[in-house]
Amino acid sequence: MSGVSPSRRHLSIWLPFLPTDRIRRDRGLSSRFAAPGDGPALVTVGKRGSALRLSAADAAARALGLAPGLALADAQAMYPALDIVPEDAAADRTLLEWLAEGMEAWTPLVALDPPDGLLLDITGCAHLFDGEVAMAAAIRRQLNARGIHARIAVAGTVGCASALARHGAEVAAARGRERALLAPLPLAALRLDDNRIRGLEEAGLETVADLLSRPRAPLAARYGAVLLHRLDQALGLVDEPISPRRPVPEYLVERRLLEPIGLESHILAALAALGDLLGGQLETAGLGAARIEASLFRVDGKVERLTVGASRPLVRGDEMRRLFADRLAALKDGVEAGFGFELIRLAAVETARRPPRQPGFDGAAALDAEQAFAGLVDHLTARLGAAQVRRLAPRDSHVPERAMALAGAGDRPPPAPAPAQDSQIPARPFRLFERPEAIEALAEVPDGPPRRFRWRSAWHQVARAEGPERIATEWWQAADDGLPTRDYFRIETEAGLRLWLFRAGLYGRETDRPSWHLHGVFL
Structure with missing residues (x-):
């Protein structure tokens, strides 16, 4: 069984009146704490089974003996002047998240301990605030100033800190005394479920000390391994790291x-x-x-x-x-x-x-130009947003309309290899139509280039043609992709137009009537 490093320190914050504190804050009473005689007792209610029951009670209500779980009808029968508000778990969670974000000023390692607690890993942080006792006191003052009740404990383990904050006499710092401080606490301090706690109490076990005095094997056999696991976590025999709300950058x-x-x-x-x-x-x-x-x-x-x-x-x-x-x-x-x-x-x-740069080498001008362009991209991105500044990036596809995609301007895609070129005319147009345009074409042989074609209601006579360049659907695409094999031709008309067109479908193998399309214009 691995032990926990003795240098780890955890701070647990319990917010016992979180729902009622939230309601008072919403009402503009954030600087006041409810006390007996300070206005009507405040409770929140929610449906539990078929009955309305108290889900939270402020200090004034608890002083009257009203506790969560009591039926609303019984509470009203005893104290008709109760201030009753429907529970709102979502609003309570929002307040807990807001408080957790503020706690990141003390340490970046902050986790939620729902529904009414926060956990902070303060390892190596306390000396910045004059020690753990002063740090806990400062955090409590900060929360009190925001109208939030808080009980705080510091210990070497998450389980012990949480147990002391919720069930013990509030302890500012427990270093090396976890076992002694846990011993008199009730079993609920170990964060066990209600059924397991009832079973332990029926067997006469009521405190953590009762568990510590019993043999481990019979306890595990009767009540499950989770019982000893929770006990070992609180004692520091098993590690229990917190899960921070936000990852901590290196x-x-x-x-x-x-x-x-x-x-x-x-x-x-x-x-x-x-x-x-x-x-x-x-x-x-x-x-x-x-x-x-x-x-x-x-x-x-x-x-x-x-x-x-x-x-x-x-x-x-x-x-x-x-x-x-x-x-x-x-x-x-x-x-x-x-x-x-x-x-x-x-x-x-x-x-x-960040590759090292040597001043004065031959590529310095090119590097300066690259950095200037990167600076422009960063400037535009910060002003307009990353979604508004884009660049074309190559994709792993032979199909021309799929070969490029919009990517973040700051991304550095791998350079796309230039297609083979067998003439002075560029192998492909620099700009393609958004969608290939259907044309009518007449060819001397089925697999040859067109001799005449009609595009946008006008007939064009072909003077010269080069090709074909065959492009088929990628083998890794689904068989029903629906894209026939294409034979591309670079042609020049008698009027001087230079165009890129293709025949879709292999004659006699994929279709008996191939179709023709114009895909781009050479400038």
Whole structure:
């Protein structure tokens, strides 16, 4: 059985009155906490089976003995003046997500612990906030200022931190004392299902200490392996990593500001400075930033995120600053600064190899031109959006209308090989019709080029012809693709038109009446 690293630290936040806190916030009472005698007790109700029952109760309601699960009729019979609101799980989840996003200012490793909790991996972070006790107190103050009750515990395991926050006397930091602190807690602290808890209680087991004093094998045989698994997770004998809401980039820098900022010029200056720091990390690894995300944390907990892409790997802060300036200029109302941003984080969400460049070599001019074009693409993409800036890219198909597709302008598709050319006329037109146009054609032999054809109501006499170039459906396509074999001809009419046309269908093998089509014009 593998143990957990003793250096890991987890912080659990339990929000015991999340639904009622949300309702008070919505009513503009975010600065008040309900207490006995402070207005009518607030509860939320939902249907459970065939009856309406309390799904949440604020502190005032709980002081009156009202708890989730009680039938609404019984609660009203005892206290007719209750403030009753229908439950709204979706709104509660939205508030939990919003709170989790604000917690990313403390650590990027934040996970939901639904329906009413958050989990933070604070390994290596607490010293930035004067230790775990000070960090937990600061987080609690921040949540209280937003009208949210919170109980917080810190421990070496997710299971222990969650158990202490929900079922123990609130502990700011439990280092090396997990076993002793878990022992007096009820079995519900191990996050077991109700049926298993009832079975354990019927056997006289009520606390974690009761489990610790019993042989493991009989417990596993009678109550299932999940019981011991949960116990081992809480004790740190089995690892239980959290699943962060957002993946944490490998390359990330941040700056916590002494005074909140809100002016765009100040934001861009901070991003440029952070860009140089980020670029230094990337350059050491031989990489550059291909996609960059800036996270701006407001004083009130809201987070503004800006993402820009680069068609070439970047390592310089001034280049990143220009992209973010273009991105901000494209926003109709800019970023909403509120009372200002107190933390700015810059991350390389995607990276790419950055080949070293030798100044003064013969290809420097070509490389400069390529970088200038890449800069133009990045500028347009940041202003207009990636979907609006496209380029043609080759596809793996012999069929002309399938051979090219629109791709992101910053993508670097492999170069398409030029088709073989056996004359001064280009092998294929630079521009094709969107759809081949049907024509009437007369040929001297069934497999030969046309001698005359009618296109757009006019007859044309062929002076010269080259071909055929045979193109068949790709073998990897479905047999019922419906595309017959094509024989393409480059022809020049007596009037000087140079055209690219084809006969669809092999005479005598695929059809007895091949059709003719005009696909493009040579300029």
